[in-house]
Every structure is written in C-alpha cells, then in structure tokens.
Amino acid sequence: MSNRLGVNSQVLALALARMTESVGNSFLIVVLPLFIGSELVSGNTFGLTEVAVTGVVLSLFGFVNSPLQPFTGRLSDRTGRRKIFVLAGLLLIGVASFSYSLASAYWHLVGLRVLQGVAGALIIPTTVALVNDLASESNRGGNMGTYNTFRLVGFGVGPIAAGAVVSAGPYTVGLRGTQIQFSGFDAAFYFATLTASVSFFLILSLIRDPDKIETDAAADEADAGALDGFSVLDRSGRGFLDPVFTLGVVSFFMAVGIALFATLGDIINTRLDQGPTLFGLQFAAFVLAQIFLQVPIGRATDFYGRKVFIVAGTVLLVPTTLVQGVIYDPWLMFAARFAQGVAGAMVFAPALALAGDLAPDGKSGSTLSVLTMAFGFGVAFGPLAAGFLVSFGFVVPFAFGASLAALGVVLVWTQVEEAMTPRRSLFSAD
Template identity: 75%
Template sequence: MRNLLGVNPQVLALALARMSESVGNSFLIVVLPLFIASEFVTGATFGLTEVFITGLVLSIFGFVNSPLQPFTGRLSDRTGRRKIYVLFGLVLIAVASFAYSLASTYWHLIVLRVFQGVAGAFIIPTTVALVNDLATDENRGGNMGTYNTFRLVGFGVGPIAAGGVVAAGPYSIPLGATTLSITGFDAAFYFAASTATLAFVLVLGLIRDPDIEPSEPEGSALDSFQVFDRTGTQLFDPVFALGIVSFFMAVGIAVFATLGDIVNTELNQGPEMFGLQFAAFVLAQIFLQAPIGRATDFYGRKAFIVAGTILLVPTTLVQGLVPDLALAGMSDSWVMFAARFLQGVAGAMVFAPALALAGDIAPDGESGSTLSVLTMAFGFGVAAGPLLSGILVAWGFVVPFAFAAALAGIGVVVVLTQVDEVNAPRRAVPLVGKVT
C-alpha cells in the first residue's frame, strides 16, 4: 500500500482502530450520566450526592490511566513490543463496556470505570509510540496529526449518536418464535463493546510491531520522567516542558465541560447550543490536526507550539467574558462557538506538534517512555479541568477561564525558554509582508 501524503499505511490502520474505539468510549460520556440518573442503578451512595458520583465515574478514567502510562510505556520499550499491549487494552475496554449492561449499583460503575482506566493506560501510550516508531523525522508531524484527527472524529461522533440510541429504546429483536427486548442503555453498552471489538480486529489483522530493539533503561519507569534538564543548559527537561504545556492546554479545554447549566443560563440558550459549542473545539481539531502536523515537518515544530500556546490565552479568557461582551449584530451563543473553535485551532497547533517534537527527542527504542509524559499530562489536564472549574466558578463565571488562560500564559514562557527545535526545518517559515 502506497503512503498517502507521507502517512504510513499502518498509521492509517491504527488511526481507524482508535477512531472505532473512541466512538464507543465517548458514547459512555453521555450514556453513563443518563444511566446513573435512571431507575436501573440503585444502592448505597456512600454518603455522596448522585451528581458527585456522576462526576467521579466520568473523571476516574483519567485519574486511573494517567499515572499508569509511564509504566505501560516503559514496559513496551523494555519488551520492544507495542501491539500486544494495545490488544490487551482493547479486550479490557470491550469486556467492561459489555459489563455495564449487567451493572445495577454505583460501585459496579466505579469498578468498571477503573478497569477502563487501566485499559486506557495500555492503549494510549503504546499507540502513540507505535505512530512514532512507524514515522520518520521527515513525516512524524503529519503522521501524528493524521492519527489524532481520526481519534478525534471518533470522540466527536460518539456523543452525538449516544443520546439517540438511548432514547430510541427499547428495541425488539425477533428470535424465531420469541422476541428479545433490549433497553436503550443496553444497546448503547453493546455498541460500545462492538466498537472496541472492531478496533481489536483491525489492530490484530493490520498492525505489526515495528523492528525495534528492546531497550533496557536503568531504574524504574519514574526514573525516565526527568523534570530538570540533564545537560544543565536549561531548567527543565524539554519533554517535561512539553508535558507542562500539554497539561495547561488540556485544563483550558476541559474547564468548559462541567459548566453546561451555568453557560446555558448566562447565555440564555438551550442544551443543544451548548453541545454545539462543546463540539466546536473538536471540529477545529479534525480540520487542522493533519495539515498542521504536516506543516511542522517542513517548517519546524516549535514555532507552531509557541503560536498555538499564545492563541490559547485570549481564546480561553474570552469564553468567561462572553456574557459581558454584548457584541452588536452577533449573539452571545455564537461568540462562544467562535471562541471555542479558535481555541480548537490553538489546540491543533500545540498537541500534535508537541508529540512530534517529543518523538524527535526520544532515544531509539524509548518512545513509549518518552511520549507517555505528554499523554499522561494531557490525561491529567482533562481530568483536572472539570474539577477546577467546579470549584472556581463559585467566585464568578469568568474565574475558571481566567485561571486557565493564566496557565496558558505560563505555558508560552515555558515553550519559549525551555524547548528547542531538534531537527533543522526543511523550509523557512514564510514572513507575511516581507520586503524583498
């Protein structure tokens, strides 16, 4: 199979597998809160409110998988194998998704979500390491961008379809002389399990481990997590610096997620518009991840990361100011949509280029350990953002967004001072208005 625009065919296959798995996994973001609020889930709440348990169930995925990623990434480096760990994670995802249909108490949901968090720890760093291993210095950005694009398509499609699948239930399935009735929730859980199964089949049949030598890094997985620069030329290790920026970006994205009711009240809009605003970030990512990743292969990574981090500051802050802007001729709801879309543009300029740059830095055979720093940081940011916004919004609507924008501002300084280009750009960045 011929490479498409410099993208390795196996990366395309892996991207399709992650897209399939992401559809089912993102289904649960919508389905689980509805399931918790239904009569199908009962039992002790451990003295906690149902709302808190819902947030815990959703957040625990990130809090479980993120700290485990350096260990699973290091394990794949030591063995020189990635595929087996991806397959193991997909099996756990599929089994847990199916098991939701058997759950009836809150603790069942928490245990199953923990299992899925463990599965994510096996899937996330090893798939990114696979992309890095299959790519070259000349096309790493394009491969990372394409992989992230497909993954985000799956993440964006799942929530759109999930509510409809639940609402259309129960389903009647003829089985000879009898008819099997399936609730909308069970149908959603079966669908999530089937998408993970499809991903398993794609990885099993189309992906092979690249020819890499198993590495024997000294010490534990945490020893590869370098905070300070070992050369002494800068304060922070460059990969750790990229992890800081990834964490700040993820927090800025995620503070919006838990403020649905407040945003709808402030902007006098319905939940459909909030869903569109939430999706605007993903939409921008889908359009831009691949071309921006490809552009970094020619013009370098750092310039895009710096520009994206700078753009994160105003696009995050303005979301908290939208109710007070009152722009003539434009509704507040569409201003929020535009701000979220532009924040997505900023995110596209940061994450895939940062992964590509970390891949440039990674020693041979250690991409699992190296890239897990960024994927772990992003996972922690996605998990921490909603919790931070829930606390900070008590001081005012703008406060969570201002806090996240301030973090992005710190990220600008970190990138400018602590991160250097590894490979010389093949082309100079064009200057607008340059006089010749």
C-alpha cells in the first residue's frame, strides 16, 4: 500500500528501522578510533602502528561485507525470504555492539568488526531488494530515494552525537539502591546495542516478505548458481558491458570519490587553517545534500527516466571532486562537498532504481547486490587510495577520483539503456 507520495507504507517502516540501526552503527565510526587510542585496549598490534590498526578496523566492515553481498542477496532470492536475513543481521549487529564493551585487546576489535561485516552482508542487499520488491516501476525511484534518505539521516546523526556521549561519561545509574557506573565508551556501545534491538523489533513486527517473491523463488528453485545473475558482458548483444555491471562500476567510482576526503582530515585542516569542527561540517555536507535531494530526485526519475540523472550526476562528480584538491577556503570546501553530494544523489538512488527495473523477477537480491557491493568496496578503497596518493601531492587523490568519474560518464552513456518508458521529457516545456 502506498501513500499520497507514492511511497509504500512498508518501505517507510523499513526505512525507519534502517535509520534507527544506522544511528547506533555509525556511532562506531567516531567511537572506535577513540576507544583504540584509549588505555582500555592493549595487546598485540600485529606489527602495525596504532593508527594503522584503526584504519584496518574501520575498513574491515566494508572489505568483509562487500564480497559476501552477492551470495546473501542470491540466497534471499532462492529462499524467497528477505526478512529473516535482515533480522539475523540485526541480531549480529546487536551482539557485536554490546561485545565491544567487553573488549580489551586489538584482536577482539578485529573479530567484532568482521562479525559486523557479516551482519552488513545480511542486511544491506536484502533491505534494498525488499524496497525493490515492494515498489513498482512507476514509483521505484521515489521509494529508493525515501529509503536512502532515512538511512542517511541515521548515518549522519550518529557521528555527531557519538563524541558527546563518550566525553560526557562516566555515567552513574541507580538500580534498586545500587549505584552502577559505566564509562562513556560503554554508554556508546550500549546505545548502539539498543538501536539495533529497536530496529530488530520494528522489522519483526512491521515488515513481511512480499507474496510475489515466494512464487518467483519456487519457479527458480532449480537454479543453483550463487552468482548466476551476475554478468560482466552484455548477453543481449546491445552493448559490450552488462548494464547492471556498468551501474555497479559507476557506483564504485562514485564511492571512491566521496570517500577520499575522510582520510585526509589532518592535512585538510592544516591546509585550510581550520579546526575539526569545520572539517566535520565539510564531511557532513555530502550527507546533507543526499538527505535533501534523494527523495525529489528519486521521484523525478519515475517521470523523466533514470539514465539522464545518472549521466548528469557523474558529469557533476568530475568538477566537484577535482576542485577539492585546489581549494584553500573552508566554506568553498563546504560548498564543493555539498555539490558533490548533489551529484551523488543523482547517481546512486537512480542507479538502484534502474537496476531494479532491469532485475528479472525473483532475482532483485542478486541484481541489486552488484551495486551495494560495489559501493561498499568503493567506500573501503577510497580512504586507502587517498592515504597512498596524497604523498604525490594534495591534488592527486582528487584528480584520481575525478578521472574515475569521467570514465563513469562514458560507461553510462554508452553501455546503459533506459529500462522504463519516461512519462515526461526532461527537456519539454510541460
């Protein structure tokens, strides 16, 4: 059932649940580096510096969940069940979040981050596939935009609140006449556990698997290949590369470009003569643009088509990424990051919607996992690339990201065709 905006009510419930989980899970982006740098964690660092261990711990989530996503997406297609995968992932997220409060060695953090990566592989492709299953061609863009907007709100709020929660500790709670004290780190981990639990019960009580998946899955039972929906070359002969694979490559390029910024915080602050507050605002500018624009752009693709927005977004990614390497003013950097967020909003949700249009019946999990996997790899690869390339000059990482975006323009323009019939022309007068 859809509301007046054309957004399915279950998609709204799913988006709310993902937003809740994202608030707590994104706490860890800020809390884990602080936790690693505290005296509460010790032991073998595997021959790495503390900073290097922090980078490994943060990157593990993406490097673990991304290659697993096609398998979990495909498995959800074959079983005809999405909900159970999401619930299992949320359960693992909650267990891992609570277990951080018991961790005292670096290998504990590595193990828990791997566990969260597995949880992400269970949640990410199946929730996106659920949105696709619950939507139709006429409103898929709006539903994808709504889902991504809620998720990004949670992702943006978490890091802002995390530092305050940690610094305000220790906390004292009275329980039946007994005073219980716990640190700010424990409070953050308990909060992440709580948000995962709330999301679990929202999914359990409000979400159901669409009936149509069951029939499609039954018809597909004889199909045993975990990655049979994945193809690099276009089997139809209309182009050279498979359009879904192409959209995945472009999603990877976009993710690399937006993730370059995070690693260079200290260098950027020195270069722009600014403090961490302004860097935080610049980092958040991308997310803000996504929050404001995902829904209207997604709905616009339902009327005007998907490809024109993806092409325009990848074109805009080129200058908005490159200019970050030559800016010396903090507010111009904020503007560049916001404009890069506009470009990102024009690429990712429309690309998911287009991949959903192209997905065969009963195979949206494996089809859409190509994009979510590629995006996850890009987010993990971008910071590592920036740390290596910046040694050749500050502009080099951003020039690299801009070059990838330019290649993405060519790929989308030549290898991707519109899968729906636009109801209006973007260039007409009406």
